[in-house]
Amino acid sequence: MSETQNLTVVQAVRDGLYTEMREDDDVLVMGQDVGKNGGVFRATEGLFDEFGGDRVVDTPLAESGIVGCAVGMAAMGLKPVPEIQFSGFMYPGFDQIVSHMARFRTRSRGRFNLPMTLRAPYGGGIRAPEHHSESKEAFYAHEAGLKVVIPSTPYDAKGLLAASIRDPDPVIFLEPKLIYRAFRDEVPEEPYTVPIGEAATRREGGDVAVFTYGAMTRPTLEAAETLAEEGIECEVVDLRTVSPLDREAIVEAFEATGRAVVVHEAPKTGGLAGEITAIIQEEALLYQEAPVKRVTGFDAPYPLYALEDYYLPSATRIEEGIREAVEF
Structure with missing residues (x-):
């Protein structure tokens, strides 16, 4: 029987990242403060010490650059998981998302696919200032070529994140920060996936x-x-x-x-x-x-x-x- 852990949603996200990075050397995490600082919500806490700066990459505060670099990495065979600190900060990277991330397979006539997962905390309820609480998932659901995934439980957070990272095409993975630490759930320690596209x-x-x-x-x-x-x-x-x-x-x-x-x-x-x-x-x-x-x-x-x-x-x-x- 698989061992389980009693995790919050944000801990399950971190466990999903850790598990997939351990299983596949092509998976890497990148974004502002994701390294030694462990991310603004500590979703990447400890990953820098475990996997080093080549696979847990602190970037400048430049969302267009974060997404654009991840697109290039994915086109060359890596599996980047870029983090945007809040979904309301994704707009400077919007051109990269819709013009390149979503269309790369089509524009290259199937020559390239982009196995990348763009993570961002989204939604309100945490008393944050302006640009921190938007729920604009419809922007990305409207764009052909992108999958848009939103978990609601710790179990699904880990399993859907694993499925997203393993998917050959780009995924927008939105994490509802209101429930990041609201409750706990039993989450298997071993790798597993929850299918994308199934309610x-x-x-x-x-x-x-x-x-x-x-x-x-x-x-x-x-x-x-x-x-x-x-x-x-x-x-x-x-x-x-x-x-x-x-x-x-x-x-x-x-x-x-x-x-x-x-x-x-x-x-x-x-x-x-x-x-x-x-x-x-x-x-x-x-x-x-x-x-x-x-x-x-x-x-x-x-x-x-x-x-x-x-x-x-x-x-x-x-x-x-x-x-x-x-x-x-």
Whole structure:
């Protein structure tokens, strides 16, 4: 039987990096302060001492350079895992991400692939200043050639990160920092993967399907437990990957219930909830009993501390959305 560790999400990320670096000499970590300092959230703590400066590379504060160097390394056969300190700092590297990282295989007509995994903490809830709390995963899900992965548990964090690093094509790996140290889970010490593109059913129920991912999985489950006391049974589906979406899991859960709610902290307009709604309309319209309800962040700049809790979908707001869908 495999030995397990009781880890937080950020510890599982660190363990995933350590395991993959130990198993494959082509894997390397790079980014601002990832070396001796261990990263702003200590996700790379101890890796410099274990693997040295050639494989745990401190870079200048230059996101375009970090991503661009990783693209070149991956094209030449390495498996770089660049870290951007916060997802709100990815924008200076956006040209490298969409013009090169996402398109390299297509532009080279299959001559090159890019086995690289771009990591970044994302999302709100930690009382951070401006540019530290955005949820802009839809930017990257919109770009063909990129996979976009968002874990919600320590087990998935390690397994999905391993799958991302081993993938022959580029992956954006967004880590919900609100739950970095919120809880612990049993995580195997041995290497393992969680498949990219497969959702997970976190709770079974026959009244309404609730789709979510990342840090919003926990308040969604909390809302589902409260509503169960009222006789409303929610099927909670953690998407885990937002590109590619698990269309089969979405359709199956909706067909079983006829009602759906989508929860994410990103703004409503252009968010993944719209795409999930479209999948339901295209593939399961005849099962629909009520309009799809979206419980999301607002179409406004991410607020500072005083309004942060109001901006993020709370368990109470999720409960209200689910009731609307069920009572329609």
